[in-house]
Amino acid sequence: MVNKEKLLEAFGELIYAVAKIDGKVQPEEVEKLKALFQYKKGGEEIVWSFNYENKKGSSVKDAYEKALSVMIEYGPYVGYPELIRILNEVAQASNGIDESERFLISRFEEDLMRGLRSRPYNEE
DSSP: OOOHHHHHHHHHHHHHHHHHTTSSOOHHHHHHHHHHHTTSTTHHHHHHHHHHHHHHTOOHHHHHHHHHHHHHHHOOOTTHHHHHHHHHHHHHTTTSOOHHHHHHHHHHHHHHHHHHHTSOOOOO
């Protein structure tokens, strides 16, 4: 079972993947991320995870797949729509959203919905 802290770390991993997909994480994207999460509950975990993946030089594929897996295992969460808004804001921060960023965000929405629908129903 995935806990909320792991879910927030997955948010950071996914934001990293979107920022990195156009070749390099831009300083404007990092600043936007910090500004968005400066006063948000759980923001520290998200920024830490983003920075960890960036420092490690993780591939977009690895960060994306790891984040998606955690989110699907966690299951439905009210914060996913806000995450998609944040992905767009971070991508927009550096010269607008390019095609690769737009594609990855759309793919995430589709993959997440597909993954959540395939989860067994649990009446807890």
